[in-house]
Amino acid sequence: MKRIAFVFPGQGSQEVGMGKAFYDQYESVREQFYQADKRLGVPLSQYMLEGPDETLTKTENAQPALLLLSTAIVKLLEDKGVQAELVAGHSLGEYSAHVAAGTMSQEEALTLVQKRGQLMEQAVPAGQGSMAAVLGLDVEAIERVTTEIRDQGEVVEVANYNCPGQIVISGSKEGVDKACERLKEEGAKRALPLNVSGPFHSRLMKPASEQFSKELGHASLQDATIPVVANVTAQPVQDQEKIFNLLVEQLYSPVRFEETIQYMMDQEIDAFVEVGNGKVLSGLIRKVNRRMKTFNIQDPESLEAFLEWYKED
Known part of the structure; x- marks a missing residue:
């Protein structure tokens, strides 16, 4: 079986229309979008499918929107029998990675990243x-x-x-x-x-991280079933207590994405699969190693193209 790694995009990869082809084609995706709207108390699926762009781009909307699409695609991949050897995300994308690794449910992650987005927005006055x-x-x-x-x-x-x-x-x-x-x-x-909208991953996010740790404390985190390569350390983690601390630190610490990719490549990965909207991470991975095989899955066509490769002998 081919050894693959999932990587999940972060804020900035959102765009109006994201997920529409999956939404139109899969009842399971429509149901997840509907449940997310109910859970978060905002018409998130409408922002994703129809906009307006300035509403979708708000941190508190962009973060759950990206997570919702990425984790909905993960469920489709799981239904097709696709298993990753290890996972990672870029900033916000680390939460999608933890859903894929079973650390938290999609529902809990949506609430967490909505709150994370609000706290990040509030941490530093606009323009400062x-x-x-x-x-x-x-x-x-x-x-x-x-x-x-x-x-x-x-x-x-x-x-x-x-x-x-x-x-x-x-x-x-x-x-x-x-x-x-x-x-x-x-x-x-x-x-x-x-x-x-703010100075993310800097010490100015410390107040947000302190408040966010209380929110994270209410979540029922589990040990990860597969290694998640953490942004803060670029090392694999599975223990729930370590995961908690790293997710709090992540708000004010640098994202070590290049080291993360290098570590994952060293695990004899056959291909990276960027799960979610856009191709930003695939581009970064090719700059680390231009010979590395990458896929991005953001619509049914790209899903089928990946599955065709994955199932080849």
Whole structure:
């Protein structure tokens, strides 16, 4: 049997119309969308299928929307007999990974990520936090510059180690703006502010993490049935107590995605399957290793294409 890893996209991969083809074709998907609307008390499926875009893009809507589609696809894959050897997600996507690994139910995860999104939105007043993607500069230079700017009293740090040549920084607006100027001087090809609502994966998310730990404490977490490679450590975890601590830390710690992919590749994986909307993670994986086989499943056609490969002898 082929050895595969599931990876799950995070915030930014949402778009109006996501999941529509699955919704139209599968009664089980329609039922999950209906139950999610009921559980969350908002017409989430309408935001996903019809928009408007500005409503779907709100953190408290985008996070459960992405999780709902990813985990609905996982259920379809399970029905087809597809089993992953290990799983991981990018930021929010780590929750979809935990649903796939049996750590939490889809229903509980939806409530958690809705609350997570609300707390992240509230942690820093609008306009005071920022994030930026830094392209074409080595990690050491970025870490040195962000440390220098922190020493000057501003908040800025690495938020995502995505792939070679693509690092995301996060912090106060002033800190990120200063860092972008300095990083361009250091030779970065580009330093682009991101269209996000807050300084995610920075120390400015600490207050949100403290409140979120109480929410997570009410959830009935289980040990994972397959290893989940954690964002914070880029190492596998299955113990529920460790998972709890890592999910709290994840809010203010960098996402070590490149190391996560490298670890998973070392486990003799035949292919990565990006489960959910978009192809962002597949692109990052190919930048880590361009020969690695990747699939993304976001509609029935891409599901069938993957299954055809998976069932080949």
